[in-house]
Amino acid sequence: MKGLFIFFSILIFIGPAVADVPVRQEQLIYSIKAFNGKDYSDTFCGENSDTIYLIADQDNFITARKTLVYYWPITGDWKTDTSALNYPFEGTLELTAKGGESRIISPERYTYYNVQGEYELNWEVATGDEAEKAWQHYLGLIDQYRQATSEYQQAKMTFDLMMNELTKMITEMRNAGTDVTELVEKLKTLRSPEPPKPPDDYIVPPSPVQNAFILSLPRGEYNIRFINEDDAVMEGSEKRVVVFEKRRADGIGFEVIPGDKWTRPVESKSPSSVLYVDGTTNLYLRPFFQDEFNDLYYQKMIKNDAKGNPSLMNWVRIQQVPGSRIELTGNSHASEVILEEFFYVEQTKGSALGYKIVPFDPEGAHKGRDPSLIAFKVTVNRERSLIWFKLLDKSGLNMTGSSRQVRVIIKSRWQPVLLLLCLLPLLAMAVVRMIRSRKYSL
Amino acid sequence: MSFRLHAASVIAKRRIFESCLSPGFYIAQAAGLLLSYFLISGFVSSIDSSGFNYMLHPLYELIGRSLAGAFGITFLEKLFAEGPFQFVLYISFVPVFLYLSFSTVFRFGLEKKVGAIELLAYGPVDGTSYFLAFYIKDVVLTILYLLLLVLFLSAAALLNNLVLGPAFLYALVVMFFMTLLLYTISILASVLTDSGASAMALYIGIILLFLIVMMGSFTIASGYVRSFSSVLSWVINWVSPFFYWGLALSFIEAGNILYYLLILLVMATLSSLFLFLSHLVIKIKGVRP
Numbered sequence: 001m002k003g004l005f006i007f008f009s010i011l012i013f014i015g016p017a018v019a020d021v022p023v024r025q026e027q028l029i030y031s032i033k034a035f036n037g038k039d040y041s042d043t044f045c046g047e048n049s050d051t052i053y054l055i056a057d058q059d060n061f062i063t064a065r066k067t068l069v070y071y072w073p074i075t076g077d078w079k080t081d082t083s084a085l086n087y088p089f090e091g092t093l094e095l096t097a098k099g100g101e102s103r104i105i106s107p108e109r110y111t112y113y114n115v116q117g118e119y120e121l122n123w124e125v126a127t128g129d130e131a132e133k134a135w136q137h138y139l140g141l142i143d144q145y146r147q148a149t150s151e152y153q154q155a156k157m158t159f160d161l162m163m164n165e166l167t168k169m170i171t172e173m174r175n176a177g178t179d180v181t182e183l184v185e186k187l188k189t190l191r192s193p194e195p196p197k198p199p200d201d202y203i204v205p206p207s208p209v210q211n212a213f214i215l216s217l218p219r220g221e222y223n224i225r226f227i228n229e230d231d232a233v234m235e236g237s238e239k240r241v242v243v244f245e246k247r248r249a250d251g252i253g254f255e256v257i258p259g260d261k262w263t264r265p266v267e268s269k270s271p272s273s274v275l276y277v278d279g280t281t282n283l284y285l286r287p288f289f290q291d292e293f294n295d296l297y298y299q300k301m302i303k304n305d306a307k308g309n310p311s312l313m314n315w316v317r318i319q320q321v322p323g324s325r326i327e328l329t330g331n332s333h334a335s336e337v338i339l340e341e342f343f344y345v346e347q348t349k350g351s352a353l354g355y356k357i358v359p360f361d362p363e364g365a366h367k368g369r370d371p372s373l374i375a376f377k378v379t380v381n382r383e384r385s386l387i388w389f390k391l392l393d394k395s396g397l398n399m400t401g402s403s404r405q406v407r408v409i410i411k412s413r414w415q416p417v418l419l420l421l422c423l424l425p426l427l428a429m430a431v432v433r434m435i436r437s438r439k440y441s442l
Numbered sequence: 443m444s445f446r447l448h449a450a451s452v453i454a455k456r457r458i459f460e461s462c463l464s465p466g467f468y469i470a471q472a473a474g475l476l477l478s479y480f481l482i483s484g485f486v487s488s489i490d491s492s493g494f495n496y497m498l499h500p501l502y503e504l505i506g507r508s509l510a511g512a513f514g515i516t517f518l519e520k521l522f523a524e525g526p527f528q529f530v531l532y533i534s535f536v537p538v539f540l541y542l543s544f545s546t547v548f549r550f551g552l553e554k555k556v557g558a559i560e561l562l563a564y565g566p567v568d569g570t571s572y573f574l575a576f577y578i579k580d581v582v583l584t585i586l587y588l589l590l591l592v593l594f595l596s597a598a599a600l601l602n603n604l605v606l607g608p609a610f611l612y613a614l615v616v617m618f619f620m621t622l623l624l625y626t627i628s629i630l631a632s633v634l635t636d637s638g639a640s641a642m643a644l645y646i647g648i649i650l651l652f653l654i655v656m657m658g659s660f661t662i663a664s665g666y667v668r669s670f671s672s673v674l675s676w677v678i679n680w681v682s683p684f685f686y687w688g689l690a691l692s693f694i695e696a697g698n699i700l701y702y703l704l705i706l707l708v709m710a711t712l713s714s715l716f717l718f719l720s721h722l723v724i725k726i727k728g729v730r731p
Binding site for chain 2: 005174247248253256258261264265266269270272273274275276278280295302307308309310311312360367385386400401405407409411414415417418419421422423424425426428429432433436438
């Protein structure tokens, strides 16, 4: 009996610990690096999934590999454990369009990177020797930067030494009562060396050159299967590929940051949407370009085991709108154009938690720091109950689909009247029944 | 034809008068308006400095969690993007719609079973004019209630600084056309069966089937469920009022007015087709139970 008690006690304590270790399964997976309209998303298509989702006419990179797959219940995700097993297969990919012919795709060396430009997104993909060149070019830039940094450190050290020596000499000579004018003049002419700037050619530097099947396909449905070096189809490698495109492009959305919750911004995506607020704080707006995709397809492209709504289209934030302005109009207010400003988020002083967004002061209180926020400030208060705004481009033209309205909700004291209105039909019923009963009563 | 229309209009007037005397219609209206009142005041209480946050109000927390869980957060965002009124419109219409369609189905079936329609058919009334009268009554009372509802919602919007939203009018019109189609299905269910209970069972069954298929297509899914539901819904959707309703709203969202109008036309055509089918059925089966 005692033994049984000890056994169950051990089981109770050990049980949860054992249950926390997810079971890892060895699986053939397709590792996918899919272009999502603004960046590359890494996901994988395991044995549980039969479909891969990709955006049309964009370079996407796929590899077949054997790895360990497990379910992580805390986040509800399927994950791979590549540290224990990560074996990429050599072979080719057979791609068959729905009702079309098959073609064989061979793996290619590739790299991808995002270069600087007017807009945030200027993604480029280099393949084959070009990929190697792009990678080497980037390594060259890094080497140059390292060299310049090393030279700078050397020069800085020399400068610091000279400064120390001169200062020491001046102090000693001054103590001895000797004239130090010449040395002070020399000290004044000394200039600290400038630190080198890191290479700014790239927003996202090239990735190391890798091997993958590059799929850039027109919209449609396809089937793929992996053929290994022995010309045999790998078991479990047959998958469907759904290639989809955006329904609408270059819509205008707004990231709306309330002054009291700057870490919890909301997005206004639909052009007909209305932003209802309680008017207790100002709003900070950041406009962005957005594209519209099928919700399910897009979610599954980002993460193959995700869920989505197959019947809905969803606007997806792509990149910020450069050089724009916002025109505000409202009830009892003349129209006003506001520009993007720099702001800094300051912790509120005292024991109470919180912060406030203040204008960025690079010469004063915020010297040597970066602004926390670059946005359009829209002043909202309870006296200003309706604000219309729209985005203007660099040349001052209205950007289509950028109009929105902000309404400040003030709970009316006439609410009970509304409640009484709801009961009007019952009042009408009572009147009708009273009239009827009088009419037919003796 | 003109005698049939005349008979239908005379009976319809009588039916409308009866509905105005019975308490059911008033109670359904009051229930609809009360629902809209609570939904609007709940929405107003769910607004904070960053906009609509359904976690702030217990009623909306329940609604928000249920809708987001079943249909995804995108669905929820779209539903409340312009404010509460689209959602309020649909919910507030349910009591009156259920009252009108169920009372039509049940009463038609009952009167058929007890031989009241047969008795009238010996006079200047035939089965077609009789069900047309029910249809006219439902349409007229629906218009009356929708007018009242729009007035109420406009007053609520004005008091709370809300706006009905650009899509509200489109949603209202498409909901009206969808209701016309649902009423014709209720009539078809009535003429196909021999008693009130069986007509009611058939009608509820059809509506539930359409609803399940529509909700299936809107439910968040991953691969397999979607392919299964799309095959099933492909077959049923062609006659489902809810499918055309969703389609019309998606066209409005995409700014495609022409296709929206086309869907309204399809719904009107389908309504006529169901009425014609009912006419054929009653002509072949007769008005005897």
